[in-house]
Structures are given as C-alpha cells and as structure tokens.
Amino acid sequence: MDIRKFVLTTVLSVHIVMRSEERYLKDYDASRFASPIVTVDNVLFSLDNNELSVLLVKRANHPYQGTWGLPGGFIDMTLDESTRDTALRKLVEKTGVIPPWLEQLETFSGKYRDPRGWSLTTAWFALIARTDCQPHIESVSDAKWLPTHQLTQQTLAFDHGEIITHALNRLRQKTRYSLLPVYCLAEEFTLTQLQEATEIILGQAIQRKSLIRRFEASGMFEDTGKSKATGARKARLYRRKEGVDIHLFSRNLLNDTAE
Amino acid sequence: MDIRKFVLTTVLSVHIVMRSEERYLKDYDASRFASPIVTVDNVLFSLDNNELSVLLVKRANHPYQGTWGLPGGFIDMTLDESTRDTALRKLVEKTGVIPPWLEQLETFSGKYRDPRGWSLTTAWFALIARTDCQPHIESVSDAKWLPTHQLTQQTLAFDHGEIITHALNRLRQKTRYSLLPVYCLAEEFTLTQLQEATEIILGQAIQRKSLIRRFEASGMFEDTGKSKATGARKARLYRRKEGVDIHLFSRNLLNDTAE
DNA sequence: ATAATAGTGTCTCTGAGACAGTATGAC
DNA sequence: GTCATACTGTCTCAGAGACACTATTAT
Structure with missing residues (x-):
C-alpha cells in the first residue's frame, strides 16, 4: 500500500451541529452512509x-x-x-x-x-x-x-x-x-485419541509422555472411571470438567520446528 | 445467550433465481439489505x-x-x-x-x-x-x-x-x-530502554540476563556502533534490522505469574 | 577513588524430548 | 504363554530465574 497519500491527508473540518444527542438519535438514519457488505x-x-x-x-x-x-x-x-x-x-x-x-x-x-x-x-x-x-x-x-x-x-x-x-x-x-484438540473429540475420550488428534493437526508425531504431563498439569479433565477396549489393554476414558477454561502452557511443543 | 432458539431455526428455503452471475452483479444494489453501522x-x-x-x-x-x-x-x-x-x-x-x-x-x-x-x-x-x-x-x-x-x-x-x-x-x-515492546522505542535504543519498556508493560521487574539472551537469539537487531551516555557507563545503541519479522519465543517470561 | 550504570558468568530449576521399561488384556 | 496397546520412570537438554561478578565512564 502506498502510505504517502495518508500522510498528506488532512483532518477533515468537522461540522459540529449543536443539538441534543437525543434528538440526533431520533433523526439518525443508518442507511444514509454508504456501507460495506x-x-x-x-x-x-x-x-x-x-x-x-x-x-x-x-x-x-x-x-x-x-x-x-x-x-x-x-x-x-x-x-x-x-x-x-x-x-x-x-x-x-x-x-x-x-x-x-x-x-x-x-x-x-x-x-x-x-x-x-x-x-x-x-x-x-x-x-x-x-x-x-x-x-x-x-x-x-x-x-x-x-x-x-x-x-x-x-x-x-x-x-x-x-x-x-x-x-x-x-x-x-x-x-x-494448549490442549485445544480435545474439542475435536467426543465427550469421553482416551489419551491415545487426544494424541492422535494432536498429531494429525501438527502433521508430526509428539511424545506421549509430554502430552500426559500436560494433560495432568492442565487440571482440565477428570477420569470417568470407565475404560475402553481397543484390541489390547483397555484405555482410561476422560472427560472435560464442567465449566473449566482452557489451560495455556508457558512452553510450546515442537520448538525445534521453526515458527 | 439462549441457544435453543437457534436449534429450532430451520434453514430458510432459498429462492434460486436462474440468471447469470454477470447480470446479477449488474443489478445488485448493496443498499437493499439492512446493514450494521x-x-x-x-x-x-x-x-x-x-x-x-x-x-x-x-x-x-x-x-x-x-x-x-x-x-x-x-x-x-x-x-x-x-x-x-x-x-x-x-x-x-x-x-x-x-x-x-x-x-x-x-x-x-x-x-x-x-x-x-x-x-x-x-x-x-x-x-x-x-x-x-x-x-x-x-x-x-x-x-x-x-x-x-x-x-x-x-x-x-x-x-x-x-x-x-x-x-x-x-x-x-x-x-x-516476543520483543514487541521495541516498537514503543525510538529507532535507536539501548537494552536498558527495552528492559524498562518491558517492565512497564508487564508491571513487574524482569531479569536483564533473560532479556539479553532473547535479544541475541531473536536475530532482529543490529549494533549501530554508537553508544549513549546516561550519566555512567555508555550503553550500546541498537536498531531493528531492515525487513526482519518479529521473533516468537517458544517459552514465556514470568511463567510463575498465572495466566 | 567512588558511584552509577552497563554488561558477563554461571548455577539452579522447570518442563520438553527421548526412550527403556512395566502393566494389562485379547487371543 | 504371545503380542499389542496403555502407561511409567528417568535421563538429557534448552532456556528462564537468580545473582554474584567485572567493565566503563562521569565526577
């Protein structure tokens, strides 16, 4: 953008109409001014x-x-x-x-x-x-x-x-x-599902251990007590706690990958 | 917001007018629809x-x-x-x-x-x-x-x-x-000025050493060769390199201070 | 020389990366 | 038992926090 034209722009002289705000609003017609779509x-x-x-x-x-x-x-x-x-x-x-x-x-x-x-x-x-x-x-x-x-x-x-x-x-x-990818999962989910969601979004593998550390530190989740079979050992099912805000971590994952 | 009213909202039946996009645009009148300010x-x-x-x-x-x-x-x-x-x-x-x-x-x-x-x-x-x-x-x-x-x-x-x-x-x-506060400083600035800007914005003291580590790692700045007297030892003057984007660090400062 | 400000060296501490090791359950 | 998947323990490493230390300059 050529900004020089703005530098040259002078402040428009303002025509101050002296009437009450109440009356002004009564007469105001929103369609008077050209407006974008x-x-x-x-x-x-x-x-x-x-x-x-x-x-x-x-x-x-x-x-x-x-x-x-x-x-x-x-x-x-x-x-x-x-x-x-x-x-x-x-x-x-x-x-x-x-x-x-x-x-x-x-x-x-x-x-x-x-x-x-x-x-x-x-x-x-x-x-x-x-x-x-x-x-x-x-x-x-x-x-x-x-x-x-x-x-x-x-x-x-x-x-x-x-x-x-x-x-x-x-x-x-x-x-x-953050653990934003949980919002792509069903109400009850396993850590492996969260890991897979994260990896699909990031386009690369992450350390499960790092995910678990964050999962626990976030305080956002609770154990349902249930578990889910996926062919081998059953995985614990978690859910988001009611009314808990998303937790933001002070470090990034994958900080080798340049921003 | 009461969202039940949205759940009940049905998709409006769309009246598909068959005419060319060209003709549609020619006849289009932007002021037809009520528009916000x-x-x-x-x-x-x-x-x-x-x-x-x-x-x-x-x-x-x-x-x-x-x-x-x-x-x-x-x-x-x-x-x-x-x-x-x-x-x-x-x-x-x-x-x-x-x-x-x-x-x-x-x-x-x-x-x-x-x-x-x-x-x-x-x-x-x-x-x-x-x-x-x-x-x-x-x-x-x-x-x-x-x-x-x-x-x-x-x-x-x-x-x-x-x-x-x-x-x-x-x-x-x-x-x-990031080192965003540099944009509040004059073209040529000292590290102490950057530290003070950062501390005013954050409302608390930061470690000068941490700032210097980041300053060097960012690759955003160059030494002007000049220096500035402030009453005691002269401070080196730096400037932002031409056309360099802001660097985002993978860790936060002050990560004790809760988000 | 002294005081004040600029800048360095280096230790601790947190949490991510890596990966070996253990637990559980279907077959 | 085997094998696959779930989960844990623990080492390394980068970089922030802390703070003692050295350097430079006006007075």
Whole structure:
C-alpha cells in the first residue's frame, strides 16, 4: 500500500451541529452512509479417518453460485445480538449442534474480495467431534467435509481459501501451547485419541509422555472411571470438567520446528 | 445467550433465481439489505514518564459528543482498500506518522454497543514511540494520552474501555513471548530502554540476563556502533534490522505469574 | 577513588524430548 | 504363554530465574 497519500491527508473540518444527542438519535438514519457488505463466516474443523477437514457448503445464490464456500451469511439484526450469535446460528443450521469450541479468528475486508463491492467478513473458528454432527450433515445435500491437504485443489468462493489457511495456522499454533484438540473429540475420550488428534493437526508425531504431563498439569479433565477396549489393554476414558477454561502452557511443543 | 432458539431455526428455503452471475452483479444494489453501522477503531499505545498510555480523542459529533474515545471512524470505500487502510488513515490523521507496529485486535459487535443501533467495529492495536508523534499530537487540541492505570476513572464512549482492556491483555501476553515492546522505542535504543519498556508493560521487574539472551537469539537487531551516555557507563545503541519479522519465543517470561 | 550504570558468568530449576521399561488384556 | 496397546520412570537438554561478578565512564 502506498502510505504517502495518508500522510498528506488532512483532518477533515468537522461540522459540529449543536443539538441534543437525543434528538440526533431520533433523526439518525443508518442507511444514509454508504456501507460495506457485512457477513460472518465459519471455519469449522473436524477429524475423521486420520484427516483434518473443514466444512464447506455449496453456494445456492450468486455470487459464486454453485461454488463451495464457508458456512456463513448475513447478520440478522433482529435475531443476533452479536456476530458470535450469527456464527452460532449458521453453524447450528448446518450441523444441528453447538460446537464446543468457537472463537473469533479475524476480520477480512477489502474492495476486491467480493464482486458486489467493498465487503467485510468476520471469520470465526470452530471445532467439533465428527460423530456429533455427522447425521445432520449427511441429511443436507449441499454440505461436505474437505480434507485440509486437498485445500489447494479445491476452488473456493471469495477469499475463503485464504481464510481457511489463517484458521489452520491458528489451530496449529494453539495446539502447541494448549490442549485445544480435545474439542475435536467426543465427550469421553482416551489419551491415545487426544494424541492422535494432536498429531494429525501438527502433521508430526509428539511424545506421549509430554502430552500426559500436560494433560495432568492442565487440571482440565477428570477420569470417568470407565475404560475402553481397543484390541489390547483397555484405555482410561476422560472427560472435560464442567465449566473449566482452557489451560495455556508457558512452553510450546515442537520448538525445534521453526515458527 | 439462549441457544435453543437457534436449534429450532430451520434453514430458510432459498429462492434460486436462474440468471447469470454477470447480470446479477449488474443489478445488485448493496443498499437493499439492512446493514450494521461499520467502523474501525485504533488502540494506540505509547510509553512516557514510566507509564503506558493509550491515545484518546474527544468526540466532535454525536453520539457521545464531547466524550473521550478511541481514534477511529467510518471506512472510506474510495480511499481504503481494507480496514487496515482505514486504521492507518485515522492514525496518521491524529499522530502524523505511520506506527511501526499495527495488527488487528478483534471485531466488537452488537445490538446495544452504539445508541444508533446494531454496530460493528474492527479494532486495531498499534505501538509507537512517544517522541515520534508528540509534536503532531500537541498541535491537535482534541487528543490526549490516558495512562492505562487511570482507565477505570475515565468515562469512555461506546465500549471503548472494554476494547482497551482487550488490547492491554494482548500486549501483555505478546510481551511474554516476543520483543514487541521495541516498537514503543525510538529507532535507536539501548537494552536498558527495552528492559524498562518491558517492565512497564508487564508491571513487574524482569531479569536483564533473560532479556539479553532473547535479544541475541531473536536475530532482529543490529549494533549501530554508537553508544549513549546516561550519566555512567555508555550503553550500546541498537536498531531493528531492515525487513526482519518479529521473533516468537517458544517459552514465556514470568511463567510463575498465572495466566 | 567512588558511584552509577552497563554488561558477563554461571548455577539452579522447570518442563520438553527421548526412550527403556512395566502393566494389562485379547487371543 | 504371545503380542499389542496403555502407561511409567528417568535421563538429557534448552532456556528462564537468580545473582554474584567485572567493565566503563562521569565526577
């Protein structure tokens, strides 16, 4: 960007109208000012078949009609109290359930990212266990899971490919200093499942011992008392404690791998 | 939020109009749909007099006329190619210079945060050396620096107090795993200045030795060959290397202090 | 010389990496 | 018993915390 034009920009002289705020608000017409197109999009990740996938929906409307894109849409100002509500509403429409992890990713904006004109989308990043949403998704014909390693082959609407890449980086980074991948697992899970989830996301093996140390130090989990057979010795089943926040560690895993 | 209402929400039946995307775009009228009020705000931090301060401007217009708030405003869709441009344009208006650090913080949205109605603001987080912008700011009567420890006493427009709190948390967190505070220093700086900046931001003393280890390991800086007298032994002056990205460390400082 | 600030050497301590060793359960 | 998977013990190693030590310069 050429920033010199900004340096030369002078402060606009402000026409101060002297009237009460009350009266000002009464007369205020939100449609007076040209406004960008505002949407909300979700990057929902899930694990299955040793793959990390992202949920896509086929666009029913223009622009990019028929192209795959992220599940999202316009804010419903009567239903939604914030863009978080919009994100949740759209996710529930497509998956039938509330994802156990939802955080704001980043807002993408620009003159050229939407053919209709200047646009802005607040992107959210979510995790879910595949089994918790698979039945609902299979009932909808216009939704599919895209394995992230096929991202480059798939043409996507708008800048959704770029948004997914940002979300992937965030997921990988957070996996190095938290146990975020548990939110991709079923309610009750084994340490081996958590290890596999972590390894799929990071794309490389980790030390089980390091995972166990963190698991215990986090204080986030409790033993269900149950165990699960997987062909050999039975593995203990854990669950997340009620109302416990995610624990952030002060060191990263895999700190040899350059950032 | 009551999420049951979302679970009950059914997918709207989509009226698929069969016409070419080209024709669709030609007929597209962005003002057809109700849209939230969209703005961009900046949280600009700076250090002076052993204090971390944030830049505020007195609002010239309704709503909150006369109240202090963050420097920001509407997107100019002809000037700005993205909200980053909007953020920069507003910062240059108020400070006269481009800040050496600018990153997106978060987007705040909601039905009630602006009395005019449903609104959304993309907040940006910036750092600058006080000396680089002080002359310009002093020439503008409607701008001031608010020391962050006085945040609770100051009434601010909209949810700007909350936004500043988020930015502060981000700054403190990043200071623990990077050398972000250098962006609050002049072009040429001493290690002691960097240490003091870090300590002001974190609100506690750090080990100079740890800072030096990180400083050397980061590869971000070069010796200017010059040095600066401060009353006793002269301190070496360093500067940031041209075009070098910020280095992220794999461990945090102060990891005793609970997250 | 003294005081003050700049910078070094080196020990401890935490937690990740590595990997050998033990436990459990299906067959 | 064997074999596969689950789990533990314990060593090494990087880098933060702590703090004593040396270096430089104005007075």
